[in-house]
Amino acid sequence: MLERIEQIKKEALESLQKVQDEAALEQWRIAHLGRSSPLMQVFSEFGALPKEERPRIGQAANQAKQVIEASFSERAQAIQEMKLNRALTEDTLDVTLPGRDFRRGRLHPSTQTMRRILAILAEMGFQVFTSREVETDEYNFQLLNFPPHHPAREMQDTLYIQAEGRGDNPLLLKTHTSPGQIRSMRYFAALNPDNPPPIRIALPGMCFRAEQITARSEVQFNQVEGLAVGEGITYADLKGTLADFARRMFGQNARVRFRSSYFPFTEPSAEVDVECFVCGGKGCSVCKQSGWLEILGCGMVHPVVLQNGGYDPRRYTGYAFGMGPERQAMLRYRINDIRYFWGNDMRFLEQF
Numbered sequence: 161m162l163e164r165i166e167q168i169k170k171e172a173l174e175s176l177q178k179v180q181d182e183a184a185l186e187q188w189r190i191a192h193l194g195r196s197s198p199l200m201q202v203f204s205e206f207g208a209l210p211k212e213e214r215p216r217i218g219q220a221a222n223q224a225k226q227v228i229e230a231s232f233s234e235r236a237q238a239i240q241e242m243k244l245n246r247a248l249t250e251d252t253l254d255v256t257l258p259g260r261d262f263r264r265g266r267l268h269p270s271t272q273t274m275r276r277i278l279a280i281l282a283e284m285g286f287q288v289f290t291s292r293e294v295e296t297d298e299y300n301f302q303l304l305n306f307p308p309h310h311p312a313r314e315m316q317d318t319l320y321i322q323a324e325g326r327g328d329n330p331l332l333l334k335t336h337t338s339p340g341q342i343r344s345m346r347y348f349a350a351l352n353p354d355n356p357p358p359i360r361i362a363l364p365g366m367c368f369r370a371e372q373i374t375a376r377s378e379v380q381f382n383q384v385e386g387l388a389v390g391e392g393i394t395y396a397d398l399k400g401t402l403a404d405f406a407r408r409m410f411g412q413n414a415r416v417r418f419r420s421s422y423f424p425f426t427e428p429s430a431e432v433d434v435e436c437f438v439c440g441g442k443g444c445s446v447c448k449q450s451g452w453l454e455i456l457g458c459g460m461v462h463p464v465v466l467q468n469g470g471y472d473p474r475r476y477t478g479y480a481f482g483m484g485p486e487r488q489a490m491l492r493y494r495i496n497d498i499r500y501f502w503g504n505d506m507r508f509l510e511q512f
């Protein structure tokens with residue numbers, strides 16, 4: 161029995177020398193110290209030994225177990241050190257390598273300009289009201305005082321979606337943000353029909369027209385509409401508001417000029433020019449030597465439009481204006497072709 165213990169110890173220590181990694185070490189531990197190892201077998205046979213032999217054999221077995229266990233933890237530590245040394249020499253870290261580049265997304269120049277316009281209008285007390293892209297002829301034209309076959313419709317070549325079964329009220333893609341005037345007025349008037357509340361809102365949105373696509377015209381573009389309705393609102397409020405807007409948008413010295421114009425839904429109507437911010441009004445290629453840049457259309461809300469929105473024109477007045485973010489972005493960044501906006505060319509978009 162003593163020889164057998166000696167043999168077990170010898171084999172265990174010899175095979176331990178060949179163990180090189182953690183996985184092999186674990187296998188070794190199961191084979192030599194585990195429940196069904198030869199050493200544990202000895203312990204289980206202990207009870208069958210003659211009484212007088214037990215102390216000697218027991219001592220020898222316990223000693224062998226201690227030696228084997230001590231060698232095991234020594235080996236385990238050595239393997240840990242080997243592993244660490246290997247990692248330190250093999251997995252070299254080159255701190256001089258350049259960092260990995262990652263591409264950051266950014267906002268479309270049109271979105272940036274749109275947000276800037278809306279932020280300025282918000283500071284001036286205009287609340288954003290979103291309206292729909294698919295409209296009806298009624299909202300896009302009729303309620304805005306464009307009668308059927310009115311020649312002013314030709315100013316806006318319309319993309320119709322569905323005419324069949326809809327009589328004189330086909331579905332279309334909105335050609336401007338002005339139908340939002342009716343939608344918002346009706347929304348607010350419905351809150352209190354006998355006493356509609358005053359309104360001061362901004363209406364952003366994509367507009368669509370059946371245009372030939374050229375450097376200067378696209379089939380889609382954004383607009384931001386402003387609308388204020390209340391008691392005692394005058395043309396002076398419109399002028400002051402837009403002069404203030406221009407200073408906030410284009411700089412403290414930006415002067416504006418109003419030119420009389422025509423829209424069916426405003427009376428009187430005007431187009432607004434801002435002094436060219438490229439040349440300061442002296443004349444350059446951006447303003448075509450005129451010193452002025454046209455930036456928006458505006459006017460006092462037509463009584464018929466107020467009426468259609470649920471606001472009694474004998475009591476309420478209002479003003480409206482509409483502008484295009486792409487046009488302003490083109491002027492600001494000297495973009496000479498509107499087709500870049502929806503062309504999805506990264507080389508263009510990455511510049512903003």
Ligand code: PHE
Pocket residue numbers: 335336337338385423426457458459480481482483
């Ligand atoms: N809707 C007009 C256009 O598309 C702009 C406009 C808006 C004019 C509001 C007057 C008042 O050009």
